[in-house]
Amino acid sequence: MSMRRNFLDLARAAVVGTILCAAGQLGYAADEYAYDLVHSSVSFKARHLDISWIHGRFNEVDGKFSLDRENPSKSTFELTIKADSVDTANKARDEHLRQPDYFDTKQFPTIEFKSTSTKVIEGGYEVTGDFTMHGKTKKVTLVLKGGKEHLFKDVKRVAFSTELSLKRSDFGFDKNAIGPIGDEAIILIDCEGMRK
């Protein structure tokens, strides 16, 4: 009888322990955030005739990230930009940019970033990942500044900013079509995420 009671106590302890452990794990699980299109932007600038800068933005962007404060290397970041949504405040130029000589948006409808490793740096994260544009994928490292949390109307929000410089010719853009617009483009990403 006493042996049976001991066994039941042991089983109860195991169940309670498992539940507590699981709860503990849940407490440290990464927070999932969705890209807030209203309070975020992906813009770019490129040299014109090597004397000035042309600015533009992509109006349709989607993405998500998960932040693991306890184990930051497990944090992940993903961003998908619709190339067709390019907007330089000039309709004719936007149409031209959608053509196969530039973004070729019918063939390559999206520009994507998917992280492969993350590490904490002072004031943010250093995120390395695959950046795919114009059908070519290259490894890039983004320095994400920010990460401060804010509770707004019961929704937790986190924001990051980063700047990325790349050469269009590295992504298969035809050098002959680069013309008066410089080869180098600077992409500026300001991303605010809402916890799911």
Add this chain to the structure above:
Amino acid sequence: MPDPVLYLQAMGFAAFASAMLIFIVVGAVHPVTLKWMNVASVLAIGLGLVVGYGLLAFRLNWPPANGLDRLLLVIVPATLVLELIVSCWSEPRRIAWLMRFFLAAAIPRILLPGSVHLDGFHGEARLLLKPVAELIACSVLLAGTWRMLSWLSERSGGCSIPLALALTIQCTGLTIMMAGYIKGGAATFPLTATLVATTLAASLAVKRSSITATIGIGMVELFGILFIGRFFGRISTGFALTMLVTPLLCWVSEFPTLRHRKPWLVGAVRLLLVAIPLIAALVLAKLDFDRAMTPLLGQLINV
């Protein structure tokens, strides 16, 4: 940026290479039969294209990444090989046309992979209907125009049919350029030059013959450029259809009043008839280009 001097150089060298190869074959082979001339024409076009694109420093990707890569690296070589095979073993003709129709059926599908136009292939069945219908319609149009033009060439021969085809290809290229797709338009310069040079050189060697190989290659090139311009560039369906069927205006010369006239007159009428819609298309494209470029260049419309 467009470079007219480079385009002219590429055209000149491509034409020279094609014509020289024809003359070498004419000098080396006796007698020069129609079969030999078809084989020489295919090789001359192939050589001219390699020279022309080499001079244009066209950067193409392998494996092909976009429509133009697929046209120049898969479809044009496949057509050259097909026409070479057909030229060497021309009998039975039904088999030759079966092979051509098979290629015509495959071309639209080869040009579109990975693009937004085939998104329906990965979705629900009802979404499949539109792309499938478009692909079938394109294949039927290509096969139909190809057969009709080859038939006319076999009926009455002459060099005006491939020249009309070359004229249409060049106007299509200029229109695509003016619509904003510079590389797509530039791709037509070597095509036109080799087609014209091969046709003229071959016509000097074999009088009043029908070199069907040049018709086939020209027709596939015209279709390919129009297809890319329509599905990846900004040219409209109406414009693409008009350009595709324009060479068929050569059939007007088969009216009894024209059919038995002197060959040069028949040829001139054909070229004139084809040139009229092409000039109209170019004028419209230029007007569109001016409208689009004015804000792009930052000029003030109302000062």
